[in-house]
Amino acid sequence: MVEKRGVGTVLTHVALILGIGLLCFPLYLTFVGSTHTSRDVLSVPMPLLPGDQMVRNYTVALTSGVGVGVAKMLANSMVMALGIAVGKIAISMLSAYAIVYFRFPFRMAAFWAIFMTLMLPVEVRIVPTFEVVASLNMLNSYTGLILPLIASATATFLFRQFFLTVPDELVEAARVDGAGPMRFFKDILLPLSRTNMAALFVILFIYGWNQYLWPLLITTRGDMNTIVMGLGQMIPSADDYGDWPVTMAAATLAIVPPVAVVIFMQRLFIKGLVESEK
Amino acid sequence: MEKRVSFNNRALPYLLLFPQLAVTAVFFFWPAGQALYQSFLRPDPFGLSARFVGLENFRYILTDPLYLQSFATTAIFTSLVTFVAMAVALFLAAMADQVIKGSGVYRTLIVWPYAVAPAVAGVMWMFMLQPSIGVIAFYMKQLGITWNPLLDGQDAMLLVVLASAWKQVSYNFLFFLAGMQAVPRSLIEAAAIDGAGRWRRFWTIIFPLLSPTTFFLLVINIVYAFFETFGVIHTMTSGGPGRATTTLVYKVYADGFVGQDLGSSAAQSVILMVVVSVLTVIQFRYIERRVHY
Known part of the structure; x- marks a missing residue:
């Protein structure tokens, strides 16, 4: 190995820590913002250490939010994210199975019809x-939130690639x-x-949880809002100062589930990320 | 590639394909067809009927200075986001590649922003940089930097670029790091023996060998900046001030839902479809090449 000691290595660590500090600062500040009173947050500059209003802000966010409580929005997001992840995996495994293991008229036509969706994001x-x-x-x-986002070929393509690597002897033995x-x-x-299903599940869960434009358009009733789009409407505008701490509490709550998935299932997450781009 | 063995069953494969084909037909082909169809129509002012106008909608938007301006905005936005997100990620990956102790912790701390929704990233960055309450905005003012993204178009652009690039660093980092770790150690050792320092080794050996990864990420980042940053722009600037941050995707939304100009919005969708298709084809040609690399 080359040069693993000395000033260079120390500088490398310093650079990494500085970089990570910059990357993590927005999250830290969001959390700090969610633990103060509105007045403290609005006084410039706001305090940079956590305050003691955490319980109050999170309770307000979870129960009232803006019109509808964040608790309800979190539940909606959970249904949407799980629905998209499970739905997409189910339909694409079935269709990939049909395409790989059967010979039938219009097989390639079906494959291309599905494959074309790869090109067009819902936006x-x-x-x-x-x-x-x-x-x-x-x-x-929920059907409207979930179904249109299931129409995509990435998962089908991934399962097709995987099925092609499964040894043919298994089919013969089964026969x-x-x-x-x-x-x-x-x-x-x-x-x-x-393993492939789990890796894909992690990626699709995050994808579903983070949808913004689609729920913004098709949910007009507050009780159907998802957390990410609901948060967008909780930003106080420039003129009225609103309740920033509650907004920041909601932001923290919106971040926790997908980030927890990435951190605790990192191996699956990286596998899913790399494979879905192949 | 084909399987040697297959099952014989007449109805089963169609049954298995049915759910996905049904969803694709209803939520993909039908709307895409509608967009194509509507792009040739112009509704009357009351929205009661529409008449066929041929390529008139396309001619109209392609000569519309606002549309051309939003093309330019998108180009600037996309290049900045791509450059910032890739440069920062390349730097962090180069550092992390050197580290053995604590590499797992570093990786986790760099990877998590991937999971933050663009819209949430917008809210978080707004909280730091909002001119009247943001902490960073306050210290910038102390340093004598004029900063007002609510009124100044360039500041607003910088704001959305920062929030969008921040979120994408994680993704680029993972792929750059994987690419660097695949560089044969013997090459690096040989260069070290020949007296090349870290800097020289990076730019003459590692970076050139990363070019397939770099090219792949370039396409991915462009697609990201084009299509997935709607949440950032909508929460932070709503396309403003003026039209300084109205990207193409934002304009489809603004014209179609806010302005209710369906013909023009449909024509814009069709143009965007062409853009995505081109990007996808480029990406696939690249994958073909990577196999032979």
């Missing part, structure tokens, strides 16, 4: 998608033992895909 087709969802009476519903296609899927393919 691009936002107005017409909104109209479709509105005409299906799905505004202000010899008299297992049909669904039995093979359930007893062999599903257990083999467990």
Whole structure:
């Protein structure tokens, strides 16, 4: 190994710590902001150490927020994120299975029809998608929040790649033992895909949790708001000073679930990130 | 690539494909078709009927100075976000690559912002930089820096660039670090024996070998800045002041939902679809090449 000691190494650590300090400062300040009274936060410069109003601010945020409590919004976000993650994994595993393990007319047509969705994020087709969802009476519903975001090819593509690496001998062995296609899927393919499913789940959960524009458009009733979009409406405008500490408490609550997922499932998270970009 | 063995069943594959094809048809092909269709129509002022106007909507937006301005805004915004996010990540990855002790902790502390939603990032940065209450804004004022993103377009641009780039550093960091760790150690040792210092080794060996990663991240960051930063812009500046931070995606939203100009919004969607398709094709060609690299 090359030069692992000396001034250089110390400087490397110093640079890393400084960089991380800058990266983490916004989060620290958000947390500090959520532990003071509104008056302390508005006095410039605001205190840089945590205060003693944490319980009060978080209680207010969870129960009242702006119109609807953050607790309800967190629950909505949870339903949306889980729905998107589970739904996408389920439908894309099934379709990838069909495409890889069966020969049938229009197989490639089906593959390309799904594959094309890879190209268009929902932001691009936002107005017409909104109209479709509105005409299906799905505004202000979990179905409306979840289903349109499930239409994407990334997961299908990923499972297809994985299934192609599964040894053919397994299919032959299953056949010899008299297992049909669904039995093979359930007893062999599903257990083999467990790690891939988990990695994808982590990525999709974060993706679903962090949606902003879509819930902003299709939820008009407060009790259907998700936390990320609800937070957007809690920012006090320039003229009225509002209750910044409560907004910051809500921001902290919005950050905790996805960040916890990244930190505690880091291995799966990195695997998911790298594989979904292949 | 194909499987050698396959199951024989007539109905089952269609049944398995049905859920995804149904969702794709209803929420992807139908809206995309609608966008294409509407981009050739112009509704009357009351929204009761629409007439076919051919490429008129496209001609209109492509000569509209506001649209061209938003193209320029997007170009500036995207280049700044991409450059800042990649430069910071490259620096941190180069540092982390040298470290053995504590590398896991460093990685965790750098990776977490990936999980923060763009809209939440916007709120957090607004809290620090809002001219009347932000702490950083206060110290900037103390240092005599004029800072007013609510009135000054350039300040507003800087604000949204910082918040957007901050969130993307984690992603770039992970890929840069993985790329650096794949560089053969023997090359670096050989260079060290020949007397090349850290700086020289980085720019003449590691950085050139990272070029596939760099190119891949370039595409990913451009896509990110184009499409995923809506939340940042909407929470921080709402496209303003004036139109200083109205990017193309923000304009589709503003014209379609706020301005209710559906023909123009649809035409803008179609243009964006072309942009994404081009970026996706570039990305796929790159992946083909990476295999041979």
